[in-house]
Amino acid sequence: MSKEIAKSSGKVRVGITVGDINGCGPELVIKSLSDLRITELFTPVIFCSSKVISFYKKGMEGHQEFNYTKTSVDKIIPGKINLVQVWEEEVKIEPGERTADGGKYALMGLEAATKALSDGQIDVLVTGPVDKALVEAAGLKFSGHTEYLGEKFSGEPMMILAGEKLRVALVTGHKALKEVSADLTVQGVAEKIRVLEKSMKKDFGIQRPKIAVLGLNPHAGDDGLFGSEEKEIILPAIKKANEFGILAYGPYAADGFFGAGTFAGFDAVLAMYHDQGLIPFKTLAGWEGVNFTANLSVVRTSPDHGPAFANAGKNASDETSFRNAMYMAADVYRRRMNLESYAQNPLPIMSAEELSDLK
Numbered sequence: 001m002s003k004e005i006a007k008s009s010g011k012v013r014v015g016i017t018v019g020d021i022n023g024c025g026p027e028l029v030i031k032s033l034s035d036l037r038i039t040e041l042f043t044p045v046i047f048c049s050s051k052v053i054s055f056y057k058k059g060m061e062g063h064q065e066f067n068y069t070k071t072s073v074d075k076i077i078p079g080k081i082n083l084v085q086v087w088e089e090e091v092k093i094e095p096g097e098r099t100a101d102g103g104k105y106a107l108m109g110l111e112a113a114t115k116a117l118s119d120g121q122i123d124v125l126v127t128g129p130v131d132k133a134l135v136e137a138a139g140l141k142f143s144g145h146t147e148y149l150g151e152k153f154s155g156e157p158m159m160i161l162a163g164e165k166l167r168v169a170l171v172t173g174h175k176a177l178k179e180v181s182a183d184l185t186v187q188g189v190a191e192k193i194r195v196l197e198k199s200m201k202k203d204f205g206i207q208r209p210k211i212a213v214l215g216l217n218p219h220a221g222d223d224g225l226f227g228s229e230e231k232e233i234i235l236p237a238i239k240k241a242n243e244f245g246i247l248a249y250g251p252y253a254a255d256g257f258f259g260a261g262t263f264a265g266f267d268a269v270l271a272m273y274h275d276q277g278l279i280p281f282k283t284l285a286g287w288e289g290v291n292f293t294a295n296l297s298v299v300r301t302s303p304d305h306g307p308a309f310a311n312a313g314k315n316a317s318d319e320t321s322f323r324n325a326m327y328m329a330a331d332v333y334r335r336r337m338n339l340e341s342y343a344q345n346p347l348p349i350m351s352a353e354e355l356s357d358l359k
Contacts (some may be wrong), residue, residue: 009077011043012123013329015116017109018048019128022094026056029128031319032326033066036050039079042330045122046083047113049105053083055093073121086112095313097307103134110135110145114152117298124299124329125149126322127305143174146293149300158195158294160268161278161304162289162328163285167204167268168277169196169294181216184229189213189237189270196268197246199294202339203332209267212257213238213250216272220253234272244358254280278304287318290325292332299333301325306341 019025021302030053033044043210050070068083076082086109106128116122127145136141142148150157160169171192172180193211200209214220215234217227224231234251241248252262254271257278264268271277281289282304289304303321311317 004112011039011334012078013078014042014044014326014329015113015122015125016044016046016051016326017106017113017126017128018046019109019130020106020134020307020309021048021052021091022097022099022102022312023129023131024312025130025307026052027060027312027315027317028058028303028319028322029053029276030060030066031317031324033081036066036081038323038326039081042326043076043078044081044326045073045076045116046081047109047116048083049085049087049091050083050151052091052093052105054248056095056313059313073116073119076121084112096309096311098131098134100134100137103131103136103138106130107135107138107140107142110148114149117272118152124301124333126325126329128304128322129303129305131307131309141166145300145302146173149293149296151299153296153298154287155296156195157296158192158198160199160292160294161281161282161289162204162292163289166281166284167200167261168281169268169270170274170277171270171272173274175273175313177273177275181229182225183192184216184233184272186233186236186240187250189234190240192245192270193237193241193248194244195295196270197241197248200268203292203294203299203335204267206267207334208247211241211246211248212252212263212266212269214257215249215251216253218253218255219297220251243337247258258284287320289321289325290328291309292328299329299336300331301332 018029036092066081069077070083070085073084113125117125132142134232145156146159158169159173172183197209200206216229221227221230230251231271238248238250254276293300303325308317
């Protein structure tokens with residue numbers, strides 16, 4: 001199906017991977033799509049095996065059944081729940097167990113969905129949670145979906161955790177804490193501020209976003225007492241961003257910034273490293289948060305949690321984050337398409353004579 005046909009139907013084609021087949025992902029997909037009214041908003045396309053979905057549906061009595069269509073990617077039906085059969089062979093499904101098959105089939109689903117996204121057969125991608133070590137053991141150097149998609153689509157992706165009350169982005173992502181300081185530069189931090197502001201405008205529809213920038217050290221360095229990164233790197237980066245009209249402020253001490261609720265006065269927060277941003281975000285957003293990959297030509301989201309093996313197969317996982325990830329992916333895609341449409345159809349420049357005729 002062509003993109004033109006999909007657009008005319010009004011349905012964004014949301015590609016979905018279930019992640020590790022032994023984790024909570026398959027159940028989250030089933031729960032998230034259990035209300036068929038969701039197909040009025042977008043067209044889901046699951047990349048998995050019907051046997052995996054059927055296995056988990058058996059243990060989920062009380063949830064509304066839904067129909068899926070086993071089709072090839074180029075025959076996606078708008079307004080229906082589609083399932084692309086990525087593999088046909090029998091697979092041993094072991095809920096809650098970390099197995100080699102879990103990583104192998106998570107990788108197969110991801111590769112199939114990524115190819116469909118690259119080929120324009122789906123519009124956006126929502127990825128189910130995986131165990132990074134198991135995916136890497138399956139034959140792919142894999143530090144995370146964000147980095148994987150950055151390589152596939154030749155970009156410098158930025159992880160943004162987004163919820164109703166808080167949006168947090170990271171200067172450094174999946175990196176050892178001892179390496180963070182050496183990776184910080186004035187230009188690098190300033191660029192992250194610029195990318196974050198651009199995403200707030202382009203992807204979230206905020207025209208004049210206010211961005212808070214956190215410090216690296218306790219008490220944001222306390223005027224150099226606990227480190228010099230704030231004075232030598234972070235503050236100059238903020239000033240550099242300000243010179244380009246970006247409303248960036250800081251650096252703020254992370255504990256007081258979140259503890260006092262200062263974050264509520266900003267549209268987005270830029271943290272220096274992974275846990276500095278994700279711990280307060282997950283504490284405040286709970287099961288509602290979404291992981292969004294910014295600064296790529298494609299749209300990708302995911303739930304803001306891992307495969308939760310302890311809950312797998314028990315119908316115990318909360319699907320809110322996964323469902324919100326699907327909603328956000330479709331919303332971001334529509335915003336981007338609207339911006340693209342506006343750029344292609346600007347108001348015509350009128351001559352003096354034409355303006356005079358309007359009087």
